[in-house]
Amino acid sequence: MHGQLVARYESERLSNGMPRVVPYSNMREPIKEGYYPKLIRNTNMRSYAGRPPNTTLKDLNRPDAGIVVTVAQVEAWLDQIILAIQQGFVIDTAGRQIPITNDQGIDILGNIIEASSLSVNQQLYGDWHNTGHDLFAYSHDPDGRYLEDIGVMGDVTTAMRDPIFYRFHKHVDDIFDRHKRLLPQYNRAQLSFAPVAVNSVMCRIPKETAAPNVLLTFWQRSQVDLSGGLDFQSDGPAFVSFVHLQHADFDYVLDISNNSSGTLLGTCRIFLAPKCDENCREFHFNEARKLMVELDKFTVSLTPGENRIVRSSLNSSVTISWEKSFQAIGKLTKLDPNMSPRDLQEFEFCGCGWPHHLLLPKGSEGGSAFKLFVMISNLEDDVVNQVIPENVECGDAHSFCGLKDQLYPDRRPMGFPFDRPFDVATLDQFVGLHSNMFVQDVNIRHVNQITNRLP
Numbered sequence: 390m391h392g393q394l395v396a397r398y399e400s401e402r403l404s405n406g407m408p409r410v411v412p413y414s415n416m417r418e419p420i421k422e423g424y425y426p427k428l429i430r431n432t433n434m435r436s437y438a439g440r441p442p443n444t445t446l447k448d449l450n451r452p453d454a455g456i457v458v459t460v461a462q463v464e465a466w467l468d469q470i471i472l473a474i475q476q477g478f479v480i481d482t483a484g485r486q487i488p489i490t491n492d493q494g495i496d497i498l499g500n501i502i503e504a505s506s507l508s509v510n511q512q513l514y515g516d517w518h519n520t521g522h523d524l525f526a527y528s529h530d531p532d533g534r535y536l537e538d539i540g541v542m543g544d545v546t547t548a549m550r551d552p553i554f555y556r557f558h559k560h561v562d563d564i565f566d567r568h569k570r571l572l573p574q575y576n577r578a579q580l581s582f583a584p585v586a587v588n589s590v591m592c593r594i595p596k597e598t599a600a601p602n603v604l605l606t607f608w609q610r611s612q613v614d615l616s617g618g619l620d621f622q623s624d625g626p627a628f629v630s631f632v633h634l635q636h637a638d639f640d641y642v643l644d645i646s647n648n649s650s651g652t653l654l655g656t657c658r659i660f661l662a663p664k665c666d667e668n669c670r671e672f673h674f675n676e677a678r679k680l681m682v683e684l685d686k687f688t689v690s691l692t693p694g695e696n697r698i699v700r701s702s703l704n705s706s707v708t709i710s711w712e713k714s715f716q717a718i719g720k721l722t723k724l725d726p727n728m729s730p731r732d733l734q735e736f737e738f739c740g741c742g743w744p745h746h747l748l749l750p751k752g753s754e755g756g757s758a759f760k761l762f763v764m765i766s767n768l769e770d771d772v773v774n775q776v777i778p779e780n781v782e783c784g785d786a787h788s789f790c791g792l793k794d795q796l797y798p799d800r801r802p803m804g805f806p807f808d809r810p811f812d813v814a815t816l817d818q819f820v821g822l823h824s825n826m827f828v829q830d831v832n833i834r835h836v837n838q839i840t841n842r843l844p
Contacts, residue, residue, distance in 0.1 A: 390643045390789060391558045392565070392804065394634050397743075398555050398680045400750035404757050404833070408667045412563055413556035416460055421444040421554045437547065438529045438540045446524045447531040454539070456523050458717045462663070463524065466515030467564070473514070474568045481509040491538060495802060498568055510733075518561060524793050525553055545742035566679070569809050580806055580823050585691065587827035593643040602761075602831045608749050609635035611842040613715045623673045632839055636749040643698040643763060643827075647691040654768040655825075656799070657698070659685040660807065661749075662816075664758035664830065665831060675817050678807035681762065683707055684748065686799070688768060702748060706788040709742030713785070738793045742786025752833030760816055761829045763815070764806065773800050 399409050413420070425439035448572040473479045478486040479497060483816050487509055489497050501508040504516035504704075526543025541547035563584075569734050591601050611633060614626045661680040665671050672680065686706045688699055773796050784792055791797045804807045813819045820826040 390785045391757065392562045392679075393682060393743075393789070394549065394560055395555055395558050396662075396680050397747075397750065398678055400661075400682060400759075402665045403665075403667060404751045404753055404835075406667075406753075407736055410555045410559050412559040413553060414560045415564070416464060419445050420525075420528070422549045422556075424541070424553070426547065426550055428550075430538070430544075433538070435538045437544070438537045440525075440529050440540060440553075442776075444528045446528055448452070449527055451527055453533055454523075454527070456520075458520055458523070460524065462515070463517060463520050466517040466520075469514050470498075470517060472497070472502075474571065479509055480513060480569055481775075484514070489568065493712065494572075495565070495568065498565065503740055511814065518638070521557060522548065525551070532658070545759045562679070562744065572809055574809055574811050575806060577823075579770075580826075581782075582653075582655060582765055582825040584647055584653060585655060585765050586646040586648065587643065587644075587763055587765060587822040588646055589644040590761060590827045591682040592639050592761060592829070592831055593642060594637045595638045598731065602829060603756075604639055604749055604752070604831060604833045605637040605836060606749055606833060607635055607637075607797070607836040608632050608839040609746070609842050610839050611711075613752075616806050623834075624762060630686065633746060635746045635842075639702050641685070641698075641700045641702070641763075643700070645689070645691060645696045645698060645765060647696060648685070649695050650693055652693070653691045654692060655689050655765040655770045656768055657685070657687050657689045657700075658762075658764045658766065658805070659683070660762040662760050662762070662772065663750075664760050671815065674813050675810050676821055681804070683752075683788055683804070683808045691765075703745070703785075705745065705748060706745050707786055708745035708748050708789075709740070709785050709831070710745055713740055713742065714744040714746075726840040739783035741783070741790035743789055747834060750836045754835050754837055756834045759831050759833055760799050762813075762816065762820070762826070763829075764823075764826045766801070766805075775799055 395410065421443055423440055423442035423444070426437045428437045429435070430437060446460055448461075450458050451457070464532055467826050469798055473489065476489045477490045479501060481487055487497060488494065497509060501509065501511075501514040502518050504511055504514070508621065509515060522542050526540040529540060541551050542554060549772060567800070592604060593599055593601050594603075594605065609632065610630060612628045612630050615629050641659065643657070652736070653706045661684050662682065662725055663672070663679040667678075684705060684707060685700065687700065687704070689696075750759075752759075775796050787798050799805075813822070
């Protein structure tokens, strides 16, 4: 998920004429970006603390927040993680070597980097990612002498507001990519689906006058009810108006051949990435793969011969609707103060997903060039052996969030087929090796006008 957030942010920066993110990989380096959020925490009605430019990270001694840690200790944890990646195994609390060069390796690595309760050895590998957030969150007052509160990086609801979030998480992604680069590249059997050929891909806005492969974004003014977040009794809604990015919904039109004599089931995987960097140079494949943003993933049934598949962007397996993006948890619990923890947890999970109005990056008024990638993989290699209940709740964004109380509904690694390097120069060369893939140039144009959202 974090990798997708960073890739999406990179596309937004390039759309706005900005350079790509520079990873924050040296914890002794001053943080050149200052950040002042001007936000109030509704838990204690105190402001989130700001961070002046060129702040340096320091040892934390904040027993009031339960955090006492040194920068050197966090660096040592990372050294142990990198050593494990280079050696191809981690060491558990009993001293046993657990290999991470297999299909389960990324999960083991994730558990020690995120330092969940599933970490095989938290004493050795520590809590690098989460403590990294803490170092940023208290960098303005590391020993509490000024009694300052936490910064936005210490709260999951606000961390993405801070530019350092993306610099830090690009570094986190680079650590995971170290592991991926030591794995063998995918072979033809893993990437191909021999009887299937993707012959053409087009995206179109469903209007007669719309040009093919041209997508539109614009500004939209909407209202959201904040009454659920008020700390005093509200007799009615409290609407706030704001302007946000929006896009014209569109369809994918896929022409696919099934050259076998029987019906085949496949997984359609759709990704989007910028075509060129900030210097108008087309990306090398191993740069482009880390910028791929997943737009959709769904099952297709292909009858023998030619098949045309039309899929609306509204059905994305990554996004959730406007209503779910802005559901008011506080309002719900006010209406039902006796809501059980399980029901509240389910309600909160239903809010997981990328907001649909942010499916596409902004693009530019003159048009920004992107690559739309489509792959059909063999469902037999993708399907997970589990029984998913009918009408499963809150599965809208299953590519982004998974399914509640279920295994992730795809046997392939998240980001497949771009999670590993491949020995080609360009995305077009990669696609040219596999008939079950197609890449289409698309243009995202931004209309710099504000429209009002209809109720």
